[in-house]
Amino acid sequence: MPIHEDEVPQHNKPVSLVKVVCHYNRNLKMSPEKLAAQVSHAVMHLNLPTPPEAVAVLQARAGKFNEYCKSADYVxxxxxxxxxxxxxPTVCAKITHVPHDHYMK
Structure with a gap:
């Protein structure tokens, strides 16, 4: 028996996507391979139920890096x-939620 469109449940909750922002300490002068490994370790240790939609990797000098680490979800x-x-300490990672409509612009 076909379902009438009025019977289909409507999900009015706004959808958000998980994004991870990683900052790394540029003063350490890590090789690109080392940096890639450190970022992947940081994201993995967040224990997200699914992979993030995006990962941003940003550099920071030592002082600013330490500030970012204070509010990070994982260092x-x-x-x-x-x-x-x-x-x-090499990389700090913070989970952010981006509204789907903003992400798709």
């Missing part, structure tokens, strides 16, 4: 096996 610390000293 990644390097283990010190390759380029950096152990326990060096």
């Amino acid at each position: 990644h610390h390097d283990r010190g096996y390759t380029e950096l000293a152990p326990n060096t």
Whole structure:
């Protein structure tokens, strides 16, 4: 039996997309490969139920980086096996929600 259009449930909740903003400490002078690994570790440790729609990666000098870390959802610390000293904070990640209509503009 066909469903009449009036019987279809309407979802009026605004849809938002998950975006992650990552800041990295540019003073550390990480190689591009190291930076990519550090960003992926930070995003992974956010434990999101699904992958984010977007990831923005922004550089910051040490002082500003430390400020961003204070409000971050996760701060990644390097283990010190390759380029950096152990326990060096490298990337901070913050989850943001972008309204779908804004994202699609």
